[in-house]
Amino acid sequence: MRTTLLAPVLLFLAGCDCDDCDDDDPGLPLFQEAEPNDAPLTANHFGILQVGDHFLIQGFVRDDVADPFDGFAFTAATALHVDFQLFIDTNTADLDVCLYDPQLDQTVACFATQSNPEQGGVDISAGGLDFHLVVEAFLGDGPYTLELVVQPLFLGATASDRAAVPQASIAGVNARAERTTAAETGYLREKPATRPLVEIEQRIEIDRKSGTVLEIVKVRRSDS
Numbered sequence: 001m002r003t004t005l006l007a008p009v010l011l012f013l014a015g016c017d018c019d020d021c022d023d024d025d026p027g028l029p030l031f032q033e034a035e036p037n038d039a040p041l042t043a044n045h046f047g048i049l050q051v052g053d054h055f056l057i058q059g060f061v062r063d064d065v066a067d068p069f070d071g072f073a074f075t076a077a078t079a080l081h082v083d084f085q086l087f088i089d090t091n092t093a094d095l096d097v098c099l100y101d102p103q104l105d106q107t108v109a110c111f112a113t114q115s116n117p118e119q120g121g122v123d124i125s126a127g128g129l130d131f132h133l134v135v136e137a138f139l140g141d142g143p144y145t146l147e148l149v150v151q152p153l154f155l156g157a158t159a160s161d162r163a164a165v166p167q168a169s170i171a172g173v174n175a176r177a178e179r180t181t182a183a184e185t186g187y188l189r190e191k192p193a194t195r196p197l198v199e200i201e202q203r204i205e206i207d208r209k210s211g212t213v214l215e216i217v218k219v220r221r222s223d224s
Contacts, residue, residue: 028054028055028056028147029055029056030055030056030057030058031044031046031055031056031057031058032057032058032059033057033058033059033060033070033072035067037069037070037071037072038067038068038069038070038071038187039069039071039187039188039189040071040073040100040102040105040132040187040188040189041189042071043071043072043073043132044070044071044072044073045073045074045075046072046073046074047074047075048074048075048076048077049074049075049076049077049080049082049148049150050077050080050150051077051078051080051150051151051152052150053148053149053150054147054148054149054150055147055148056145056146056147056148057072057145057146057148058143058144058145058146059135059143059144059146060141060142060143060144061095061135061136061137061141061142061144062137062141063093063137063138063139063140063141064141068136068137068182068186069134069135069136069182069183069186069187070134070135070136071100071132071133071134071187072132072133072134072135072146073102073130073131073132074130074131074132074133075128075129075130076124076126076127076128076129076130076131077127078126078127079124079125079126079127079152079153079154080124080150080151080152080153081121081122081123081124081150081151081152081153081173082121082122082124082148082149082150082151083119083120083121083148083149083151084097084119084120084121084122084133084146084147084148084149085117085118085119085146085147086111086117086118086119086135086144086145086146086147087116087117087144087145087146087147088116088117088118088142088144089142089143089144089145090140090142090143092140092142093137093139093140093141093142094114094137094138094139094140095118095135095136095137095138095142095144096110096111096112096113096118096135096136096137096138096177096181097110097111097112097118097120097133097134097135097136097146098110098111098112098133098134098136098181098183098184098187099111099120099122099131099132099133099134099170099172099175100131100132100133100134100183100187101131101132101170102130102131102132102189103129103130103170105188105189105190106188107134107181107183107184107187108170108171108172109171109172109175110172110175110177110181110183110184111172111174111175111176111177112138112176112177112178112179112181113176113177113178114178117147119174120172120173120174120175120176121172121173121174122170122171122172122173123153123169123170123171123172123173124153124170125153125168125169125170125171126168126169129168129170131170132187133146133148134183134187136181136182136183136187138179138181199219199220200218200219200220201218201219201220202215202216202218203215203216204216
């Protein structure tokens, strides 16, 4: 079930402390995350993205099970490209971003480095496709600001580039993962079934009188 589009708050960039703020811009829409948003079905949904959209999302994420992910869902109005920057608003945390494809129920790219801001992009090849950006903490708890800028998909692309893009797909741009992220296995609609632990004990016994060889196998199963 999709959550309601969050009400924006106007952020006056002249008062912000990030180095990349544009003083000529009077303000950008600022959204606050709403918990729970730790899974695809509870992600904060921001509605339909149009070329020219530019806004910020602020939130707080932890590196434990209490708040492992902040999921943000979007629907592309048409084929488009999204640039994002994740500004980590503390020096005591290292946060990452992953791209989740709900059509596949799969994380398709991660941006997991030591950089601040964490930067990347998303190519959506057809209108109507949903995608999620998932923020998680690699180390430490902390606040963040996620900036999104929506552009035409094929801005500056050649005809051969356009022909090479598969139809109806979502792809990460400049994705680079220096470590494994929790979202790859934890941010899913259907979690993989846990295989039961099976212990097998095998021994061979020989009946000295008859010379019969007996193979004895004991199987113990644990569902814990």
